[in-house]
Amino acid sequence: MLMLIDTHTPPDDGGRPEGEPWLVTALGWLLPWPALIVWLCVASRVVDGWFAVLCIFVAIGLAAWRGLRLLPTEGLNQSQQ
Numbered sequence: 001m002l003m004l005i006d007t008h009t010p011p012d013d014g015g016r017p018e019g020e021p022w023l024v025t026a027l028g029w030l031l032p033w034p035a036l037i038v039w040l041c042v043a044s045r046v047v048d049g050w051f052a053v054l055c056i057f058v059a060i061g062l063a064a065w066r067g068l069r070l071l072p073t074e075g076l077n078q079s080q081q
Helices: 022-030 033-046 050-069
Strands: none
Touching: 033 050
8 A cells, every 4th residue: 555644844834823803812811702602692592682683693603703713724734644
């Protein structure tokens, strides 16, 4: 069986981490994301009308956004399969 294994080291990106906006960082310090999502779901059950719909849509959007940020975007990284 013939296998192709990439053994070269990836180029250094300069050490710059992918940062978040300052508002997202401040909100993360104030209230962790899972707690914020749960409180928005609870608020959607407590309040009435369009505000409840807005709360649940924001909770779904935040959950999807934070979940998608955890997925790797570069595929196989560090030559691991």
